[in-house]
Amino acid sequence: MANAVSSIVDQYGRPIRRELLTREVAGPRIGGVRSPISGYPADGLNPIRLANILRAADAGDPLRFFELAELIEERDLHYAGVLGTRKRSVAQLDIQVDAADDSAEAMAHADWIEAGLKRDTLQEELFDMLDAIGKGISFAEIVWDTSEGDWTIKGLPWRDPRWFRFDRNDGTTPLLIGSYDADGVSQTNLPVTPSGESLLEPMKFVVTAIKAKSGLPVRAGLARLIAWAWMFKAFTQRDWAIFSQTFGQPVRVGKYPAGSTESDKNTLFNAVANIAGDCAAIIPESMLIEFIESKNVGQGADLYEKRSDWLDRQISKAVLGQTATTDAIAGGHAVGQEHRQVQEDIERSDAKAMSAVLNRDLVRPWIDLQFGKQKLYPRLRIGRPEDKDVKLTVESAVKLIPMGLQVESSYFNDLLGIPVPPAGAAVLKAPAGPVAAGSFGDQPADMPALNAFQRMREVADPVAALADQAEQLCGPGTDALVDEVRAVVEHAASLQQVRDELLKLKPRIAERNLAGLMRMARVMANLTGRANIPDA
Structure with a gap:
């Protein structure tokens, strides 16, 4: 090393x-x-x-x-x-x-x-x-x-x-x-x-x-850019403090009658000088203190405040390139969004x-x-992660992958923020449930009617195809149903016994295929008819 x-x-x-x-x-x-x-x-x-x-x-x-x-x-x-x-x-x-x-x-x-x-x-x-x-x-x-x-x-x-x-x-x-x-x-x-x-x-x-x-x-x-604005703002704040100290309180004027002694004058002056801090004073009855308020205190204070705020806005522009995110100014949501982009x-x-x-x-x-x-x-x-429309990306992939789009599975892991599991790790899987009638999943080999029906899902006119292949698709189911009824009738001694035996029968795979096929045919015919209705 x-x-x-x-x-x-x-x-x-x-x-x-x-x-x-x-x-x-x-x-x-x-x-x-x-x-x-x-x-x-x-x-x-x-x-x-x-x-x-x-x-x-x-x-x-x-x-x-x-x-x-x-x-x-x-x-x-x-x-x-x-x-x-x-x-x-x-x-x-x-x-x-x-x-x-x-x-x-x-x-x-x-x-x-x-x-x-x-x-x-x-x-x-x-x-x-x-x-x-x-x-x-x-x-x-x-x-x-x-x-x-x-x-x-x-x-x-x-x-x-x-x-x-x-x-x-x-x-x-x-x-x-x-x-x-x-x-x-x-x-x-x-x-x-x-x-x-x-x-x-x-x-x-x-x-x-x-x-x-x-x-x-x-x-x-x-x-380097801020130094001058800061110095001028410091001057403004200093003058503002002096102004507030001078005119923030009314001017106190003490009046004494003619012939007052130096002791009386000193008593009056101490009262006038201390009244701001103590807010209390005592003077002889013959003396008078008047409070004179400035008429332009509000206007003068506004001048200092406006100047300080203006300099603050210039500093905001230099540092952040805008003012909407730091200063309460009019402009609405659109202006605020624009400034945020800056x-x-x-x-x-x-x-x-x-x-x-x-x-x-x-x-x-x-x-x-x-x-x-x-x-x-x-x-x-x-940097910040790029904003991506995850829903649009996934929906587009679902449509384009069957058409030949090649995408690595790790891309969607990164997109969704889900790490790729290591080899041998337990992973979640779709739950295995019963196949509903009319579903297009993989069917067992002993269900020929549904397998044939699944092959028809991409034809141009599934209703017409279903009608053309009705005998082939329905044959096993109808034949099995006829055979079951014939066996009951042949072995029964009376109509009551035929009725009782038929109630005991349970549909087998062929009959279930036939029932599922009929339900799917009805749904497809309904949807096809709706699709052929012209828009108003």
């Missing part, structure tokens, strides 16, 4: 080191450059500071931008809600792994990946990977486990994007900071820059980039992007480590 692993290289031709694959190399370190303690650039944010933060990110220092993106998500409830909706809608989707081809080896590879992904923490890990929707990029470290002799995933912990930089030559290649330990020894076999940045270890990271717009990863996330389009796009990332950074390295290099690899797909 060790020799096989040492010969494996990543997509860039870089060899891997087993000792680095099975331990964490990008975790936080208190006192180091990868500190879990974040800054707060959103405090006192203004247009000049925001512009400087964005310019620094473009120039290769995205630290403050990533901190700001996290704070925006923390402080804006609407943005956190719509962004969380978008991330969770993909994180909880079904995951399917398709084999590279129909060979047994390819099927085994697909089963290995599918079994390895059945982890309780996978949905949470996918949610963290989808942090790229907001920040433009996200990182998850792959911690491999070889304790049982196979390559399995121990965990996919999220790594703070603040601990990464981008190569200044292209602006897209991610670099990990803090590649030296406390003694200044490199923790990687890759080249390290003088500032302690290195390329990511091969087969150690899932790097997710989901773009809201074309451009560099640090400029393609939703947080959201589903975005969901499919995110799911396909996430599938491509996992196939590149997780599935392919996993197969290489476990089975060695392959020509073709299994493919992972994230």
Whole structure:
């Protein structure tokens, strides 16, 4: 296993080191450059500071931008809600792994990946990977486990994007900071820059980039678009709070008579100042307090609310592509359905992007480590199952299979969600019941009348065919009935004895065939007559 692993290289031709694959190399370190303690650039944010933060990110220092993106998500409830909706809608989707081809080896590879992904923490890990929707990029470290002799995933912990930089030559290649330990020894076999940045270890990271717009990863996330709207909304909310505090209560004016002493004035001022909080005060009888209410408080509050709601709608459009599923607006059911379809389009796009990332950074390295290099690899797909009209499909198959349509039975197992039973398993079967008169099932060989009648079911005019073959079909039954009656008459001594013996007779197979044949003939004649009645 060790020799096989040492010969494996990543997509860039870089060899891997087993000792680095099975331990964490990008975790936080208190006192180091990868500190879990974040800054707060959103405090006192203004247009000049925001512009400087964005310019620094473009120039290769995205630290403050990533901190700001996290704070925006923390402080804006609407943005956190719509962004969380978008991330969770993909994180909880079904995951399917398709084999590279129909060979047994390819099927085994697909089963290995599918079994390895059945982890309780996978949905949470996918949610963290989808942090790229907001920040433009996200990182998850792959911690491999070889304790049982196979390559399995121990965990996919999220790594703070603040601990990464981008190569200044292209602006897209991610670099990990803090590649030296406390003694200044490199923790990687890759080249390290003088500032302690290195390329990511091969087969150690899932790097997710989901773009809201074309451009560099640090400029393609939703947080870049939302930052300005969030800042203006913060200004509006601050002014709204000041307005509410100032005009939410009436202005208190205290009046004192001429000649009042300083002590009287102080008493009146304390009463006016404290009346808002205490809602109670005492003043001399000669003094007066008036409450003056602003006439435009309602109009002013509406202005702030409308502006905040408008900015929220713009954020909804940026994140979900629509507003009907997040804001109570008029439009009716049809508009709501249309907007929901837009959201589903975005969901499919995110799911396909996430599938491509996992196939590149997780599935392919996993197969290489476990089975060695392959020509073709299994493919992972994230998405909702396609809506199919099961009833229409089954009814169509019932009609088309007799005409030559070839369908694998496993197709209908997949369609109905019923697994194919293993060999030797107990399976349900149709219950065996008595054959009803007139049925078209397989008949015993000793029922010639019904067998002949079954052969007539596909003729053009079954009534005419039945009439033509009446003697052949009815002969055995009528002959048997005549023979039974003749035997009774020949052996009876009186009419009373004939009557008693006939009542004791039980119909045999021939007579039952005749009775069943007559009932079916009557039904067919009835249906044929109805079919020949012209439509009104």
